[in-house]
Amino acid sequence: MTTVVLADDEALLRKALAALLPLEDEITVLAEGEDGSEAVQATLYHQPDVLVIDLEMPGVDGLEAVSAIRRARPDQVILMLTRHARPGVLRKALKLGVQGFVSKSAEPAHIASVIKALHGGKRWIDPDVSALAVIDDCPLTDREADVLRATGGGYSVADIAAQLHLAEGTVRNYLSNAMQKTQTRTRHEAARYAREHDWL
Numbered sequence: 449m450t451t452v453v454l455a456d457d458e459a460l461l462r463k464a465l466a467a468l469l470p471l472e473d474e475i476t477v478l479a480e481g482e483d484g485s486e487a488v489q490a491t492l493y494h495q496p497d498v499l500v501i502d503l504e505m506p507g508v509d510g511l512e513a514v515s516a517i518r519r520a521r522p523d524q525v526i527l528m529l530t531r532h533a534r535p536g537v538l539r540k541a542l543k544l545g546v547q548g549f550v551s552k553s554a555e556p557a558h559i560a561s562v563i564k565a566l567h568g569g570k571r572w573i574d575p576d577v578s579a580l581a582v583i584d585d586c587p588l589t590d591r592e593a594d595v596l597r598a599t600g601g602g603y604s605v606a607d608i609a610a611q612l613h614l615a616e617g618t619v620r621n622y623l624s625n626a627m628q629k630t631q632t633r634t635r636h637e638a639a640r641y642a643r644e645h646d647w648l
Contacts, residue, residue, distance in 0.1 A: 449474045450567045453494055455487030455513070456480075456502040456529065465500070465556060472560035484508025488516045491524060497567045500559070502552070503530040503537065511537065514544050525566050527559075530577060536586060536646030538577065548572040586647040587629045595622040597648050600639040 452475055456462040462480055469475045479490040484501075485508045491499050499517065503510040510528060517524050527548040528541055538549070548566045550559055551574050562572045588596070591612075598608040605623070609616045623635045630641040642648050 449476055450498060450563060451476050451478050451494070451496040452498050452500055452563060453478055453487070453490045453496040454480045454500050455482070455484070455490070455505070455510075456500075457482050457505040458502070461552065465559065468556035469560050469563070472557050473564055475560060475563060484510060484513035484516075487513045491517050492520055495521070498525045498527055498563050500527045500529065500563065503528050503541070511540055511544065514541065514546060518544055527563060527566055527572075529559075536648075549577045550574050551576060586645070588626055588642060588647055589622075592622045592626045592629070593642065593648055595619055596626050596635070596639040596642050599623070599635045600643060600648065 450473070452469065454462055454466055454477055456465075459482065462482070466477045466480055469477060478494040478496050481487040481490045483505045487499065487501050487510075488508070501510050501513060505513075508516075514526055514528075517526070526546045527550060528546045529550055529552045531552045541549070548562050548571060550562050550572070554574065565572055586593075594612055595608055598611055603611065605616050605619050608614075609619045612619070623638070626642070627633070627635060627638045630638045632638040632641050639648070
């Protein structure tokens with residue numbers, strides 16, 4: 449028997465999966481969550497074999513929830529459901545150690561078989577999802593992305609330098625490079641551009 453927590457803000461899809469997954473295989477749905485916060489609470493409380501979580505949810509999204517769960521339960525097996533995953537988001541999820549990705553339009557039988565495979569120690573990425581994940585169009589270095597992330601939080605150059613343990617001049621250089629690469633005039637525009645393109 450494989451135990452599962454389901455987290456998805458689309459009630460219809462979540463309820464359908466909760467009803468259909470137990471019919472497909474030896475799967476027990478322990479709890480449901482309609483946002484990232486509930487996903488974290490339910491996963492830490494029930495400790496399921498597999499967490500099935502939607503990527504895009506209001507408030508705390510799938511990635512933030514996975515990040516929080518990873519800190520408390522590093523070995524939690526996670527299957528992420530996605531409708532239109534963008535490359536940057538997929539790469540972040542892979543870095544967080546998500547073991548499986550399935551399209552939200554997949555048949556419940558397919559989702560059930562992937563859940564069982566992940567529980568058995570395998571990994572699974574639907575072909576249409578994996579094609580997106582390998583497209584890396586981000587021109588920013590990791591450090592440039594770091595300073596833009598901090599800029600998006602409204603921090604000054606001095607604050608960013610202190611946060612990232614860098615000299616202020618170095619931070620300015622990274623910001624200048626990022627602005628050139630995004631063809632923007634200010635660091636805030638650069639941060640917004642990078643976020644819109646899923647580079648942060």
